[in-house]
Amino acid sequence: MRTDRSIFLLSLGCSKNTVDSERLVGQARRHGLRFTDESAEADIVIINTCGFIADAKQESIDEILTAADKRRKGEIGALYVMGCLSALYAAELRAELPEVDRFFGTADLAEILELLGSTYDPEKRHERSLFTPPHYAWLKIAEGCSRTCSFCAIPKMRGRYTSEPVEDLLREASMLKKKGVKELNLIAQDISPYGRDLDGRPRLNDLLRKLSDQGFDWLRLLYAYPLDFPLDVVDTMRERENVCNYLDMPVQHIGDRILASMKRGIGRRDTIRLLESIRERNPDIRLRTTMIVGYPGETRGEFEELLEFVRDFRFDRLGCFPYSHEEHTSAYETLGDDVPEVEKQERVRELMKLQEGISEEKNRLLEGETLKVLVEEVDGSLAYCRTEYDAPEVDNECILDTGGQNVGTGEFRMARIGDSSAYELHGAIEPAS
Ligand code: SF4
Secondary structure, three states: OOOOOEEEEEEOOOHHHHHHHHHHHHHHHHOOOEEOOOHHHOOEEEEEEOOOOHHHHHHHHHHHHHHHHHHHOOOOOEEEEEEHHHHHHHHHHHHHOOOOOEEOOOOOHHHHHHHOOOOOOHHHOOOOOOOOOOOEEEEEOEEOOOOOOOOOOHHHHHOOOEEOOHHHHHHHHHHHHHOOOOEEEEEOOOOOOOOHHHHOOOOHHHHHHHHHHOOOOEEEEOOOOOOOOOOHHHHHHHHOOOEEEEEEOOOEOOOHHHHHHOOOOOOHHHHHHHHHHHHHHOOOOEEEEEEEEOOOOOOHHHHHHHHHHHHHHOOOEEEEEEOOOOOOOHHHHHOOOOOOHHHHHHHHHHHHHHHHHHHHHHHHOOOOOEEEEEEEEEEOOEEEEEEOOOOOOOOOEEEEEOOOOOOOOOOEEEEEEEEEOOOEEEEEEOOOO
16 A cells, blocks of 8 residues: 555544554554544544444444545545444444445454555554553553453453463553653453463562553553452552552442342452452552443342442442443343333432532542642643542543643642542642752
8 A cells, every 4th residue: 555645543432442543553653654633634544443332332333424425425545444343243334334445353453454555563563653642551451351241242342351461561561651651551351360361370460560660650450340359459559659549440230139130240248348358458549430220120229229339338439321232242132121211311310419429528538638640731820630549531630720830741740639529629739849
């Protein structure tokens, strides 16, 4: 392919998809291929799709249709679709969208690069062109998932759990550090079983300590499944200054009947015991979780049980989703989607209202505190920042007065918190020492 042709890659979905897109662009650029951020300027459009839940699928389809229209009109020379939706529905999409030149799955980097006239070098697969701001990055430590959660089709889209070798991740991390990355967010569909498929041992803590030794400012753990979670990482968090006292652990529900139907492999008692022992081992930890409401058969009583648990346990960060009845999942094949959509939305509203109050009370406790923050953006006299207790893109924002100081994006500064609300902290950047 002529290298003067410009390529636009639209990366949809989650951070795992973003890493795939970054790897594709990183490898292609090594062979002189040119990428543009403007789809209107592109000769070739690549869409990295998401297939998790209905809304995400619809967004992917809408983007494909928009590009297909341009392809039909000859405004672009080629249209390629990759990623989760394509992995799951390639045959249907191919039949309905002849304008798309090629469909790829989630593990076809080499084929896509070949089609673009580039070559895939597995030795260089860790060379990425970051889609995130330069001061933070995702480190995808494993691909796929071997769990069987009833509501989830990800194992069908991304295959069985495959850990990246520790040495490869350390090399990738040191490359990212040389690029100026200060915050490394460890991600996978599930980080808890990391390493077990390598040599039968849980290796997450080993990896975390070695990454901590590389001297990143912040290391963060996201997407930890409660079952087989390696508790020793909580000790490392407490011991190591540069490992954020933060853990994202989706529990999805707390009712035994629902957790069993979801095939989570862990029940109410063990979930609570785990969460409490995490807090005991590291009292400064901030816990984020995700809940699903309106799961097939969820009674008002079971929802009340979830409300009571959230009220009592008081998570620091919580996201809640209405159950989405997805094809290619065991719940779709065996259960009816019997909780009405309005009732699902009402349960989301009720649970998030409760969490809003909890978050407000917790943030109020930070008023008067001085915290280390990472500056994400500066707009006039205001700096938009995050504390170590806030992951990129999902958690609380810290809005700080710069006081006329020269404050730069990607800087770490100390901040005095003066005021707060449910999802924001307000205050001022302290003078640089
Ligand atoms: S852990 Fe469960 S919800 Fe998460 S990707 Fe695996 S199957 Fe899906």
